[in-house]
Amino acid sequence: MSAKTVCILGGTGFVGQHLLGRLGRAGWHCLVPTRRPHRHRELKLLEQLTLEPVTALDRVTLDELLPGCTAVVNLIGILNEDGRSTFERVHVELVRELTAAATAAGVPRLIQMSALNADAERGASAYLRSKGAGEALAHRAEGLQVTSVRPSVIFGRGDSFFNRFASLLELTPGVFPLACPQARFAPVWVGDVCEAIARALEDPQTIGQRYDLCGPRVFSLEELVAQTAHWIGRRRLLIGLNDRASRWQAELFERLPGKPFTMDNYHSMQIPSTCGKHAGLLELGIHPSDIETIVPTYLR
Incomplete structure (x- = not known):
């Protein structure tokens, strides 16, 4: 070796x-x-x-x-x-x-x-x-x-976040119900x-x-999905579900093949996935890249 x-x-x-x-x-x-x-x-x-x-x-x-x-x-x-x-x-x-x-x-x-x-x-x-x-x-x-x-949440060519929502938006006509719309992420x-x-x-x-x-900016899940719809050129009415409806969707979806959304996912999303004062990339001398400069290059 x-x-x-x-x-x-x-x-x-x-x-x-x-x-x-x-x-x-x-x-x-x-x-x-x-x-x-x-x-x-x-x-x-x-x-x-x-x-x-x-x-x-x-x-x-x-x-x-x-x-x-x-x-x-x-x-x-x-x-x-x-x-x-x-x-x-x-x-x-x-x-x-x-x-x-x-x-x-x-x-x-x-x-x-x-x-x-x-x-x-x-x-x-x-x-x-x-x-x-x-x-x-x-x-x-x-x-x-x-x-x-x-x-x-990690993004990039081949990711399972933006690509997944892009696929769901393509398949969903008109109205898109979204669980936990105010969940917070700093995509990296x-x-x-x-x-x-x-x-x-x-x-x-x-x-x-x-x-x-973490990436340089914090977004709600609703903002990220709306931006994804914009990048792929699909006009969709996002309906942010309240807490009760979000739990109901999780209980339903975790019974589907592939478990697209589960109660455990729901519980994870109750805590902001953000870095606060501890910015590890900057500590390592890395300037974090923004979704605006990367995601459109592979979604389009």
């Missing part, structure tokens, strides 16, 4: 695919485990990349993957539970297995992807409590130099998130730190 080899868990996902290019340009060799390498053949075009086929992501597999690595980035996360993919398994147990395997293999460095408002005890939702528990586990691991990044560009991870990997002063990552 290269003198700088990083194992990226979740490297074939939205953030991961953007991160691969950034780290490859910085001289890192990226080791990316995947259950479905045939779906990601295009990644083989990237230099400094090894796609490693795996049947599962557990302690046995991690023990085989990590020897020789100089760092690990854990990007794996889910927004909703589905069968065996529970918050406890993905956000907590996997981190426990990862930190144990990394310690056994002598891997010194870990970057943990967490979330704004993650808190094992006081998190507003099961998602945020599990993210907080995983983050705490990572930072307690002996022998590991850990940095956490805690982004607001995926390129800035990847830059933060890359700088954290190289800077020993970031060890032990937890960085809240």
